[in-house]
Amino acid sequence: xxxxxxxxxxxxxxxxxxxxxxxxxxxxxxxxxxxxxxxxxxxxxxxxxxxxxxxxxxxxxxxxxxxxxxxxxxxxxxxxxxxxxxxxxxxxxx
Numbered sequence: 001x002x003x004x005x006x007x008x009x010x011x012x013x014x015x016x017x018x019x020x021x022x023x024x025x026x027x028x029x030x031x032x033x034x035x036x037x038x039x040x041x042x043x044x045x046x047x048x049x050x051x052x053x054x055x056x057x058x059x060x061x062x063x064x065x066x067x068x069x070x071x072x073x074x075x076x077x078x079x080x081x082x083x084x085x086x087x088x089x090x091x092x093x094x
Contacts, residue, residue, distance in 0.1 A: 015052050016070035019045040023077040039053055046074060 022045040023039070029038040049071050057061035 008059065009063070012052055012056060012066060015045070015048050016066055019049040019070055019074050020077065022046075023074040026078055042078065044072075046071075050073060 022042045025038040026035075026042040031078065049067060053071050054072040055065035056067045
């Protein structure tokens with residue numbers, strides 16, 4: 001088991017990095033023709049990162065920390081809108 005820990009670390013790290021890249025692609029693709037593909041890719045990696053976060057609880061604490069942080073960053077990258085807000089549009093919506 002100890003010999004496979006670096007391999008597990010690389011697998012977990014690659015899942016986290018690809019998950020964050022898919023979140024960035026989902027964010028960049030807003031309004032583009034390929035938006036649906038990027039959102040599908042994001043949800044696939046969201047499930048993979050979530051599964052790896054649950055599985056990493058049985059391993060070292062560093063695995064769980066990286067998986068949880070990646071899951072949080074993926075959700076924030078997709079949900080958070082850092083653009084300028086328009087108060088007139090918000091008042092119409094509510």
